[in-house]
Amino acid sequence: MIELQGAGRSFKVKRQVVHAVQDLTFRVEPGEFVGYLGPNGAGKSTTIKMLCGILTPTSGRVRVAGLDPSRKRTTLARRIGVVFGQRTTLWWDLPLKDSFELIRLLYKVDRKLFASRLEEMVETLDLAEFLARPVRQLSLGQRMRGDLAAALLHGPDLLVLDEPTIGLDVVSKAGIRDFLQRTNAERGTTVLLTTHDLGDIERLCRRVMVIDHGRLGFDGTLEDLMAGQSSLEEVVTRLYTGSLQ
Amino acid sequence: MVRSYVLLAWTWTRAATAYPVSFALMTVFGLVVAGMDLAVILIIFANTTSLGGFGREEVLFLYGTASLAFTLADLLFSNLDRVSQHIRAGSLDTVLIRPVSAWIQLATDRFFPARIGRVLQAAAVLWYAVAALELERLWMVPLMVVCGLVIFAALWTFAGALQFVLTDAPEVVNAFTYGSGAYVQHPLSIYGKELVRATTFVLPLAFVNWLPGLYVLGRRDPLGLPSWAGLLAPAAALILLALSGLAWRQGIRHYRSTGS
Numbered sequence A: 001m002i003e004l005q006g007a008g009r010s011f012k013v014k015r016q017v018v019h020a021v022q023d024l025t026f027r028v029e030p031g032e033f034v035g036y037l038g039p040n041g042a043g044k045s046t047t048i049k050m051l052c053g054i055l056t057p058t059s060g061r062v063r064v065a066g067l068d069p070s071r072k073r074t075t076l077a078r079r080i081g082v083v084f085g086q087r088t089t090l091w092w093d094l095p096l097k098d099s100f101e102l103i104r105l106l107y108k109v110d111r112k113l114f115a116s117r118l119e120e121m122v123e124t125l126d127l128a129e130f131l132a133r134p135v136r137q138l139s140l141g142q143r144m145r146g147d148l149a150a151a152l153l154h155g156p157d158l159l160v161l162d163e164p165t166i167g168l169d170v171v172s173k174a175g176i177r178d179f180l181q182r183t184n185a186e187r188g189t190t191v192l193l194t195t196h197d198l199g200d201i202e203r204l205c206r207r208v209m210v211i212d213h214g215r216l217g218f219d220g221t222l223e224d225l226m227a228g229q230s231s232l233e234e235v236v237t238r239l240y241t242g243s244l245q
Numbered sequence B: 001m002v003r004s005y006v007l008l009a010w011t012w013t014r015a016a017t018a019y020p021v022s023f024a025l026m027t028v029f030g031l032v033v034a035g036m037d038l039a040v041i042l043i044i045f046a047n048t049t050s051l052g053g054f055g056r057e058e059v060l061f062l063y064g065t066a067s068l069a070f071t072l073a074d075l076l077f078s079n080l081d082r083v084s085q086h087i088r089a090g091s092l093d094t095v096l097i098r099p100v101s102a103w104i105q106l107a108t109d110r111f112f113p114a115r116i117g118r119v120l121q122a123a124a125v126l127w128y129a130v131a132a133l134e135l136e137r138l139w140m141v142p143l144m145v146v147c148g149l150v151i152f153a154a155l156w157t158f159a160g161a162l163q164f165v166l167t168d169a170p171e172v173v174n175a176f177t178y179g180s181g182a183y184v185q186h187p188l189s190i191y192g193k194e195l196v197r198a199t200t201f202v203l204p205l206a207f208v209n210w211l212p213g214l215y216v217l218g219r220r221d222p223l224g225l226p227s228w229a230g231l232l233a234p235a236a237a238l239i240l241l242a243l244s245g246l247a248w249r250q251g252i253r254h255y256r257s258t259g260s
């Protein structure tokens, strides 16, 4: 589903070169649920932007669903769903249901299929009460649920989420976690998730990748990461401060 | 492409007409502003009988073709000049995850149908001039407008593409599109020869209405180009459009997003 080989992206900032990510090599198979961890500025968002074709890699090779994202961006868009916790992908001034309808038309989703998917989303994400409201009037939790639905209405094989639980209260978080777990288990959607919330990771991810200073530091199962210790927080803190391995 | 354009433009139209009063005011305001350009021409001809060697109806013909092409392009594509705003706000990221070309999405972003007022004004002037002039080469007039539209669409595409590099200077880029629109509203014979040459061979603004207009009016080019030069307008427009498309692609490929 995802294949990176020596992928890197650097930026020139005032004549200096910043390596946001470098030499990333990993594969994600269909149906996996992967957590992508790292401290602020580690390169998580940059990696995700390369996966969607927003950023062109400056080195190495990136393939998603067999496509080169930066060259086949619009084709790939039909096969992946993307959620940015920091900003909505919905149309700010449109009622939520109009945003959804626009997505149906832009992604050319079959009307019947769309109606059944939407019905399911409205139920599992509890959207009914604010479907008619413009996106700018929604609370953060409501907006995030709307964004999640929007990312899945075209039935993508891969769902990429950049900090989807940022700023949410415990109840909203739990709702979103449940939803993601069900999406992965029932539809077989591959999920790649970045988060600073270790609860997300413990609840959801079988596999964890940790990135720091743009390089992959750990890639394995959650059990391997824990290595018999009881607190994920301690393990991750030590990883981030570089005292492990 | 066209389908996606119409879908998105229609969506924004509904959003704009949700506030009918401000919508109506903006339409009227557009008409008034466009009316001032026209007033300038009419005032000139209240005091003289020719401008740059052209009579009143001829000048209105050149004004009408240029304005119609420009206002149509302004209605359909001018939102491309907000690329730098989208880059700074981070909303370009969300544009790039949709299965529709970024060019279409940005061209239709906040599509504002009230601009149609100015299109109608330009069309009315052109209608009047064409009726008064009894042109032999009337068939050429729609082609002129289309070529002009394509040239301005290309200019806005360049303007957008440039903003991927010059994220801090959108005003400079806008001066270039709106300046070009104002430049071709009058017979180019009123400008210096060097400027007219530059806008024939470098930036082909003379092909919007000047050279094809001379052909339609059966007038000689004061700078000595043969009359068939006006027939090259479609070629000039298409070359410019292709170049602007390449520039746009380069812009997208060099997009850096924002660190977050």
Ligand SMILES: Nc1ncnc2c1ncn2[C@@H]1O[C@H](COP(=O)(O)OP(=O)(O)O)[C@@H](O)[C@H]1O
Pocket (backbone or CB within 6 Å): A011, A013, A018, A019, A020, A021, A038, A039, A040, A041, A042, A043, A044, A045, A046, A047, B256, B257, B258, B259, B260
């Ligand atoms: N557009 C950009 N221009 C310059 N530097 C950037 C840009 N995007 C990201 N960076 C830098 O790359 C590094 C990784 O950023 P990012 O991928 O956003 O980290 P994360 O999402 O893990 O917090 C940071 O040092 C950041 O400053």
Ligand SMILES: [Mg+2]
Pocket (backbone or CB within 6 Å): A044, A045, A046, A162, B260
């Ligand atoms: Mg980030």
